[in-house]
Amino acid sequence: MRHRTPIAIALAAIVALAPLFVAPAFAASSPAHAAPAAATSGDPAPTGPKVVIVVGATEGTTASYRADADTIAAEALKYTSNVIKLYSPNAKWAQVKAAAQGASIFVYLGHGYGYPSPYRAVLSPDVQDGLGLNTPTGTTDNDKKYYGEQLIASDIRFARDAIVLLNHLCYSAGSSESGDPEPTVGVARERVDNFASGFIRAGARTVIAQSWTSGVIYAIRSIFTTDKSMLDVWEAAPNKQGHVQPFVPVRNPAFEARLDPDTATTGYHRSIVSATGHTTTSIRDGAAAAPTSATATPPEIWSVDGSTALTRNFDGLNDRLNLLARFSETVTWTAKVRNAGGDTVRTQTGSGHQAAVSWNATLDGDPAPDGDYTVTLTGTDGAGGSVDTTVPVTVTHPATPSTGVLTFEPTTPLQTTVGTIRYSLVFAGPIAGLTKSDFTRTGNAPKCVLGTPALAGAMTGAEYTLTFTGCTSGTVGLYLNAGQIRDAAFAVGPAGPAIAATVIVDSSPPKVATARPTLRPALALASPSTTEKLPTKLTWVGTDLGGGIASYDVQRSLDGGTFKTIISGRTAAYIYTAMVPGHSYRYRVRARDGSGNVGPWSPSYTWYPGLTQQSKSGLSWTGAWISAGDAQNSGGSAKRTVAAGASVSYTFSGRAIAWVTTLRPDAGAVQVWLDGVLKATVDTRADATIYRQAVYSKTYSSYGTHTIKLVSVGTADRPLVTVDAFEVVR
Numbered sequence: 082m083r084h085r086t087p088i089a090i091a092l093a094a095i096v097a098l099a100p101l102f103v104a105p106a107f108a109a110s111s112p113a114h115a116a117p118a119a120a121t122s123g124d125p126a127p128t129g130p131k132v133v134i135v136v137g138a139t140e141g142t143t144a145s146y147r148a149d150a151d152t153i154a155a156e157a158l159k160y161t162s163n164v165i166k167l168y169s170p171n172a173k174w175a176q177v178k179a180a181a182q183g184a185s186i187f188v189y190l191g192h193g194y195g196y197p198s199p200y201r202a203v204l205s206p207d208v209q210d211g212l213g214l215n216t217p218t219g220t221t222d223n224d225k226k227y228y229g230e231q232l233i234a235s236d237i238r239f240a241r242d243a244i245v246l247l248n249h250l251c252y253s254a255g256s257s258e259s260g261d262p263e264p265t266v267g268v269a270r271e272r273v274d275n276f277a278s279g280f281i282r283a284g285a286r287t288v289i290a291q292s293w294t295s296g297v298i299y300a301i302r303s304i305f306t307t308d309k310s311m312l313d314v315w316e317a318a319p320n321k322q323g324h325v326q327p328f329v330p331v332r333n334p335a336f337e338a339r340l341d342p343d344t345a346t347t348g349y350h351r352s353i354v355s356a357t358g359h360t361t362t363s364i365r366d367g368a369a370a371a372p373t374s375a376t377a378t379p380p381e382i383w384s385v386d387g388s389t390a391l392t393r394n395f396d397g398l399n400d401r402l403n404l405l406a407r408f409s410e411t412v413t414w415t416a417k418v419r420n421a422g423g424d425t426v427r428t429q430t431g432s433g434h435q436a437a438v439s440w441n442a443t444l445d446g447d448p449a450p451d452g453d454y455t456v457t458l459t460g461t462d463g464a465g466g467s468v469d470t471t472v473p474v475t476v477t478h479p480a481t482p483s484t485g486v487l488t489f490e491p492t493t494p495l496q497t498t499v500g501t502i503r504y505s506l507v508f509a510g511p512i513a514g515l516t517k518s519d520f521t522r523t524g525n526a527p528k529c530v531l532g533t534p535a536l537a538g539a540m541t542g543a544e545y546t547l548t549f550t551g552c553t554s555g556t557v558g559l560y561l562n563a564g565q566i567r568d569a570a571f572a573v574g575p576a577g578p579a580i581a582a583t584v585i586v587d588s589s590p591p592k593v594a595t596a597r598p599t600l601r602p603a604l605a606l607a608s609p610s611t612t613e614k615l616p617t618k619l620t621w622v623g624t625d626l627g628g629g630i631a632s633y634d635v636q637r638s639l640d641g642g643t644f645k646t647i648i649s650g651r652t653a654a655y656i657y658t659a660m661v662p663g664h665s666y667r668y669r670v671r672a673r674d675g676s677g678n679v680g681p682w683s684p685s686y687t688w689y690p691g692l693t694q695q696s697k698s699g700l701s702w703t704g705a706w707i708s709a710g711d712a713q714n715s716g717g718s719a720k721r722t723v724a725a726g727a728s729v730s731y732t733f734s735g736r737a738i739a740w741v742t743t744l745r746p747d748a749g750a751v752q753v754w755l756d757g758v759l760k761a762t763v764d765t766r767a768d769a770t771i772y773r774q775a776v777y778s779k780t781y782s783s784y785g786t787h788t789i790k791l792v793s794v795g796t797a798d799r800p801l802v803t804v805d806a807f808e809v810v811r
Contacts, residue, residue: 129161130185130368131240132301135177137191137213138169143222146190146249149294153188153248156298160305169222173215178236185240185368186304187285188248188297194227195252195272199261203525203555206231210252210276230279238434239284241383241409242359242367244304244311245277246289246297252276253290255340255349266326267521267562269340269349274330277354281333282435284407286363286384287311287355296320296351304361312337314361315353322351329577330354331523331560334403335387335437356386356405373409379466381409382458389456389474393442393449395485395509397563397577402440402474404456410434412460418474421453436460442476449476483510484566484574489581492546496585496628496676500552504559504581506534511542512566512574519565520547526555526586554626558583587627590680591672596621598668598688599780600739600808601657606692606773611716614659615690615739615808616775621654621670621683628675636682638667644682660690660810686784688736693807695720701730704793706804713772715741715806722802725795729804732788739778739808740791744771748803749796753777756787766799773805784811 134157136143136150147168157164165180172191181187192213196204204210208227216224239245247253253276255269264272277288289300289311296318303314316325322341330338333354341351373380387404394400408414416438418427426449427440438456442449454476459469481487488507493499517531529552538544549557560580567573601616623630633651636644637658644667648656660666669685694716696708704727706720720729740753744767753761763776781787793802 129163130365131163131165131183132157132161132186132188133165133167133177133180133184134188135172135180135191135212135214136168137172137189138215138219138222138225139192139213140223140225143169149248150188150190152294153297153301156301157186160301170215170220170224173217173219174212174226174228174232175217177212177214181237181239181283183238183240183372185243185364186246186301187239187243187280188246189250190248190294191250192225192227193247193250193252193276194229195250195276197264197268197271198252202527204275204523205229206279211279230275230282233279234282237283238372239280240367241284241370241407242363243285244287244289244300244359244364245280245285246300247276247291248294248297249292250276250290254292254352255342256292263347264349265518266340266346267519269342270328270330270338270562271521271523272349273338273340273352273354274332277330277336277338278332281336281354281405284434286359286386287353289315289355290352291320292350293320304364308362309360310357311355311359311361311364312339312353312357315339315355320351322348328563329398331521331578331580333405335405356384357388358386370409373462373466375410375463375466380412380460380462380468382460382468382470383407383409385458385470385472387438389472391442391474391476392479393476394479394481395487395575396482397486397575397579400577401442402438402456404436404438404458404472406436406438406458406470408434408436408460408468410462412462412468414458414460416456416458419455419457420449426454448478451477481509482572482574482576483508483568483570484512484572484576485509486561486575486579489561489579491582491584493584494676495582496587496674498586498588498676498678500528500550500586500588502529502549502552502557502584502586504547505537506545506547506561506579507538507540508543508545508566510568511540512568513542514566515545517547519562521560521562522549523558523560524556524583526552526557528553529557531559552586554586554588556583556585585628585676587625587674587676587678589626590678591623591625591630591674592680593621593623593633593670593672593683595684595686596668596670597780597782598660598737598810600737600775600778600810602739602775602778604775605771606715606741606775609713609715609717609773611692611694612662613692613715613773614661615692615810617658617660617690617810619656619658619668623654623670623672623680625672625674625678627678630672631675632673634671634673636669638685640665641687644669660688662691665689686736689811691809691811692716692741693731693733693809694718695729695804695806699732703728711772714743715773719743719803719805721804722793723795723800725793725800727802728790728792730788730790731807732786733807733809733811734784734786735781735809735811736784737778737780737808737810738787738789739775740789740804741773741775741806741808743803743805744774744776745801745803746770747799748801749799750794751802752792752794754790754792755779762794764796765802766796775808778808 211229454474461467537546634649669682748765
């Protein structure tokens with residue numbers, strides 16, 4: 082880990098003063114000016130696994146990181162010609178993102194900005210645990226912008242069985258910035274887990290972080306010259322420190338994680354998060370596996386990671402099923418857990434290029450019996466191509482140690498409006514040594530303060546209550562780190578993390594924007610009356626900063642009267658209603674979220690529905706039209722034409738418009754123009770005659786003046802077009 086330069090120290094001081102706007106400036110790795118050389122038509126195509134080496138902008142240390150990156154590239158070029166270098170000041174997100182697609186080995190030297198950090202109280206996935214690159218218009222090694230795990234996960238797809246190697250980054254292997262206090266073991270583990278997460282969701286099956294460039298070179302040499310698991314490669318590296326500490330990564334439980342600090346409790350400069358079966362050979366072979374697409378070959382399942390031997394004894398290790406599968410393309414997936422008799426005991430669905438499958442090994446709340454189970458995973462792409470695989474699973478219930486966590490759950494509702502959150506923690510037997518520093522808080526709700534664990538309940542020494550106070554809107558997660566307590570026999574536990582359910586704190590009421598009226602197409606006016614009610618769909622948009630909107634209430638005011646509730650507890654963001662010409666209407670909506678917050682009523686406007694008959698003066702007709710009296714038409718008459726190109730224009734002021742016509746077996750197509758733009762071509766043919774049918778509707782976001790124009794197409798053998806009326810909401 083390098084010491085900070087004066088520039089970095091100054092920038093870090095600025096960050097401390099303005100943590101929400103500036104990210105920390107630690108001397109991580111930054112690469113040189115080298116960009117990938119442009120290929121000419123005579124150049125041979127690169128061969129071998131793709132290696133991408135990126136050096137971000139790190140101010141005064143950038144030159145040394147470029148030199149380190151060149152030694153890494155020289156090693157990779159011994160085995161593959163497919164090596165791309167992107168060095169500051171040319172390491173910009175657009176170029177790095179494009180180069181990283183399909184990479185088997187992705188190496189990054191640069192600033193590390195992870196979480197937990199002293200700069201932000203909650204994880205900010207848009208900027209943390211990712212890459213510190215040049216700004217889009219940057220030209221120097223000082224022009225820096227952070228691209229966090231969220232962008233990496235959404236925008237990058239590595240090759241099958243890819244690996245990510247992080248070099249010199251603070252936080253990535255658990256360390257603090259140079260000069261800052263050493264983290265606790267729990268914080269170091271959380272940093273490693275967080276920093277790996279975005280790269281794993283981009284397709285990596287191993288993420289190694291370390292301060293030594295020699296370790297990166299050793300990893301690349303091993304990938305190309307050995308057949309070993311990446312965990313074994315990491316364990317045997319020449320820069321090993323001899324203090325390996327395995328742990329279960331909370332965010333990536335299908336993987337194994339290990340720290341190797343300089344001492345038992347200090348110097349966190351080396352870590353790995355890896356799939357158990359990820360090998361050097363699979364990295365090399367994965368380069369030949371091209372992604373599939375919905376228009377070509379069916380999808381493939383590239384990997385399924387996670388332990389399948391469930392030992393539900395509450396020790397924090399393999400108490401539940403956690404599998405992470407990766408597909409060769411984006412799919413809609415279904416996972417079914419079945420018992421030995423073939424009965425489905427759990428179904429899980431999702432979409433994406435990865436599937437996270439989980440099961441708590443219970444059936445209807447009771448422990449699942451010991452025995453054999455299977456997980457069948459099916460993925461279907463957009464073209465209907467599918468793939469499936471079946472994974473065997475075993476469930477056993479070994480003896481529960483005294484340090485096993487029987488329950489750890491919030492006693493506060495999972496959605497709440499209050500900032501005080503309480504948890505019940507029950508061990509299998511009396512324990513000692515429990516302090517609040519043994520817990521790791523996750524989530525994005527700021528200002529939460531965890532109090533000292535308090536003894537509670539009848540089981541002396543085994544039951545505790547924990548309380549957060551001061552939490553504001555956001556999510557709150559909490560887990561007990563592994564190996565923090567001991568029982569009466571001095572056995573240490575739990576063996577793995579004990580994780581409580583996430584609580585959503587929501588003190589902000591939901592909001593609803595002004596509702597909008599849509600005159601419903603494909604519906605006929607009930608009668609020819611000029612005051613017949615107009616079928617209307619009322620829609621609105623609700624927003625909530627917390628756990629989401631649970632229901633809506635809708636009120637209506639008729640002809641300026643008081644608002645009266647017409648529906649309550651509505652879960653959909655629309656209702657069907659009707660408005661009668663000659664009256665005025667106002668509608669308002671309020672929302673109720675899952676935490677019980679009730680929002681204000683939405684703004685409302687006065688709407689005036691009306692029926693404009695075809696006989697109204699002011700409509701502009703061109704071509705040959707004839708008037709036809711028919712008691713079935715709205716207002717008792719309509720206009721018809723059989724002439725191609727005949728048209729009618731109607732300029733109106735309002736918020737919504739619908740065209741009413743007669744559908745007939747001999748009726749033809751009509752072009753619908755709005756404000757000079759062709760919006761649709763409507764065929765008015767039907768097997769039987771239908772009068773007063775609305776066939777086209779348009780709603781505007783605000784009141785305004787518009788022109789609708791209907792043009793007869795002159796359909797062969799059935800050119801008839803009828804204009805009956807226009808529904809309008811003013």
